[in-house]
Amino acid sequence: MLTSRPHLATGILISILATAAAALLRYFLDPMLGTGAPFTIFLLAIVASAWFGGLWPGLLAAVLGAILGDFFFVEPRGEFTPFTTIHAVQLGSYFLLGTSISIVSQLWHLSRHRLERTVASLRLNQGLLQLAERTAGLGVWEIHDMESGDGRWSERCHRLYGTDPATFLPSRSRVLELIHADDRERVVGAGRESIETHCEYDVEFRVHHPDTGERWLWEVGSVEYGPTGHPLRMAGITVDATARKVAEERLRESEAQFRAIADFAPAKLWVTDASGRCTYLSPKWYAFSGRAPREDLGLGWQDLLHPEDRPRVEKTFSDASRGRTAFTMDVRFRRSDGQYRWMADAGTPRFDEAGHFIGYVGVVIDIHERKSFEQELKEADRRKDEFLATLAHELRNPLAPIRNGLHLMRLAERDAATVERARGMIDRQVAQMVRLIDDLLDVSRITSGKIELRREWINLRDAMQSAVETSRPLIDSLGHELVVTLPDEPILLDADLTRLAQSFANLLQNAAKYSEPGGRILVTARKEDGRAVVSVRDEGMGIPPELLPAVFDLFVQEPRSLGHAQGGLGIGLTLVKRLVELHGGSVEARSDGVGRGSEFVVTLPLVELPVVERPSRVSAENGTHGATGRRRVLVVDDNEDSVESLAMLLAYFGHDVEKASNGGAALKIAERCRPDTVLLDLGMPGMSGYDVCRAIRQEPWGAPITLIALTGWGQVEDRERTREAGFDHHMVKPVDPNVLQGLLHRPAARGPEEPAPV
Helix, strand or coil: CCCCCCCHHHHHHHHHHHHHHHHHHHHHCHHHHCCCCCCHHHHHHHHHHHHHHCHHHHHHHHHHHHHHHHHHCCCCCCCCCCCCHHHHHHHHHHHHHHHHHHHHHHHHHHHHHHHHHHHHHHHHHHHHHHHHHHHHCCEEEEECCCCCCCEEECHHHHHHHCCCCCCCCCCHHHHHHHECHHHHHHHHHHHHHHHHHCCCEEEEEEEEECCCEEEEEEEEEEEEECCCCCEEEEEEEEEECHHHHHHHHHHHHHHHHHHHHHHHCCCEEEEECCCCCEEEECHHHHHHHCCCHHHHCECHHHHHECCCCHHHHHHHHHHHHHHCCCEEEEEEEECCCCCEEEEEEEEEEEECCCCCEEEEEEEEEECHHHHHHHHHHHHHHHHHHHHHHHHHHHHHHHHHHHHHHHHHHHHCCCCHHHHHHHHHHHHHHHHHHHHHHHHHHHHHHHHHCCCCECCEEEEHHHHHHHHHHHHHHHHHHCCCEEEEECCCCCCEEEECHHHHHHHHHHHHHHHHHCCCCCCEEEEEEEEECCEEEEEEEECCCCCCCCCHHHCCCCCCCCCCCHHHCCCCCCCHHHHHHHHHHHCCCEEEEECCCCCCCEEEEEEEECCCCCCECCCCCCCCCCCCCCCCCCCEEEEECCCHHHHHHHHHHHHHCCCEEEEECCHHHHHHHHHHHCCCEEEEECCCCCCCHHHHHHHHHHCHHHCCCEEEEEECCCCHHHHHHHHHHCCCEEEECCCCHHHHHHHHCCCCCCCCCCCCCC
16 A cells, blocks of 8 residues: 655644654753753654655754754853854754755655555556456466577466466467467567567467367567567467457458459449448449549549539438438439439448448449430320320311301301302311321321332422422412422432322421411422432521421420411421331431521432322311400401301301401401400410400400400410400300300400300
8 A cells, every 4th residue: 555745734743843852852861961962862853754754844853953952952051052163063964964864764755655656556457457357358478588488378368278277388389389380480470570670469370279179369469678689578468369350251251242243233332431431332333434443432423423413412312311211312423425324323321230320332223214215205295295285276276167157057048158158168177177187197007007108100390299289378378489499300209199299298388387477488309319309498487406306206396386376286297207218218307596497308219219008198277266256246366267257157146246367457446446345366476366465455445345265275274374364254166156155245254264165
């Protein structure tokens, strides 16, 4: 147990008491000593004070002894002695001896204290070492003779080697016999290296334990050297490493299996640590990225993310890491050739045996083709919906004048002129519907492979002449100029005259529909490298760059424009492409952009061409929209048949009817005659029906007028749009005359109620 010196105050008290005791003893001895040795007895007080209190109490006792000795026991007594040489020698000797006693005592105290601390530390270390041996399974060993290799082992060390402490005396030669033959050279080399390089001795090896068989041991030790650098002794510890070596071997096998799978798997595998930094990427990843591991490991792989996907990826991974949950996401990564590819990235959290989160393991699979297919399906579905809506619109347009004409024929059956006009109007609209249905049937036949070409040797001029005759009514109605330039020499083709004329007619009608009224259409033909090249060029709307690659796809058309509402199902160019390809040719669309016109170039072989039965093909003109009114009724539609049929029907109902074929004329007539009701077509070139409605509502006289929208579009969004524009009613063509007659008797109801379409 460590001893401690008294507190300084206690030491001072000891000094005072010891000095007082010495003075009292000197007083009793005074008869024998007289004035001789006045300070000698006080040395006992110094010894006692220094022994029990240390340096400062000893010095204090020396000072007190000098004062008391000089005052009481040196002549003249009762006063301090004047300074003399003898007196100075006595005091100096006394102080020198007292100081020496105090210093020696202090040094003795310090040495004793350090010794006690060292002994306590050794006992503590020995206790800790024994505890470590018991709890951690550490075996302690020592080689105390480096020449012979003799040493000592702890009991635990014997148990690790499987030896008997009573019979086995460890020495270098005997210990090497216990070590596996394949490991002995490594153990000897490690010991030699430790001695020669003054480094730590650290080695793993196998021993054959008599009870448990082969076991792995790990030894760590250090060498103690003498003043000349000669090794004196070596000591260290031995640990059973069998469990760790087995775990490491299993881990190596697992990693080898993982890497084998990763190397040959088509997917790209990855592993991260707990902080989210990537620690492993499979070879398939590097083959994809074309980069080195130092570029992609850590967070380098994020450089390959598509800029639009990076925030989403970071948020998904961050949310999953906080919740320690699995995740999956579709992202785009940049391939070595610079192309971004869609990938499915999925990860699952990893945990160690203690349940601590250690990161993620995941897989990246290329799904670019699947994504592209999904986009194509979505686009096809969108086109289908658009086509069905357009088909409904285009079929309703002819039905409106047909229904009106039939009603007129019943009302005016004795008016031959009126009946004849109605019959002609019905014939034209029926022909329009026939052309629409023929187009649909042609697409169905071509798609299913049921169409056959009736080939014969024809002159290209004949096919072009037939196409011009078919398209001339539409071209002339829009005021276009058609210029056809054909070579004088015949261009002979092996083709189906009807189908080829149908293809050219579609191109002519397409050019007419997508050009402003009064435009110019140029048709040229020439021979070039054994093929016939036909160009149909217009100066109209042009084709947006993003639509150009898909312009021949089924149901593709430009977005619906009220300013160019000429109708059509979006299948005309598809028919052209399919029919031309059946003839062994090709067709190409060209355009410099919106508003800069377009050109379609058909190339046909001069010797061979496919054939099929005669179809019909004319792009369906845009249907019209009717209107009705009450009392003074204004009918506004750019379709002449619709205006005439509806106007005649309203006249037979007894109403006063005014007609207008465009928005500007409608506003002038409405301001002049102030109608009670305006039946207003929406899809007119130039000023649409929406524009006319808004303009009327802005006029003071326009508030009481009942405005009825007539259109082939009947979806919820279409009705909402007419309501917002200021229409009172929304009627879908063809309109039932009886419903219309009833509506004319109703007051303006600027609300969502609609007559049911017929």
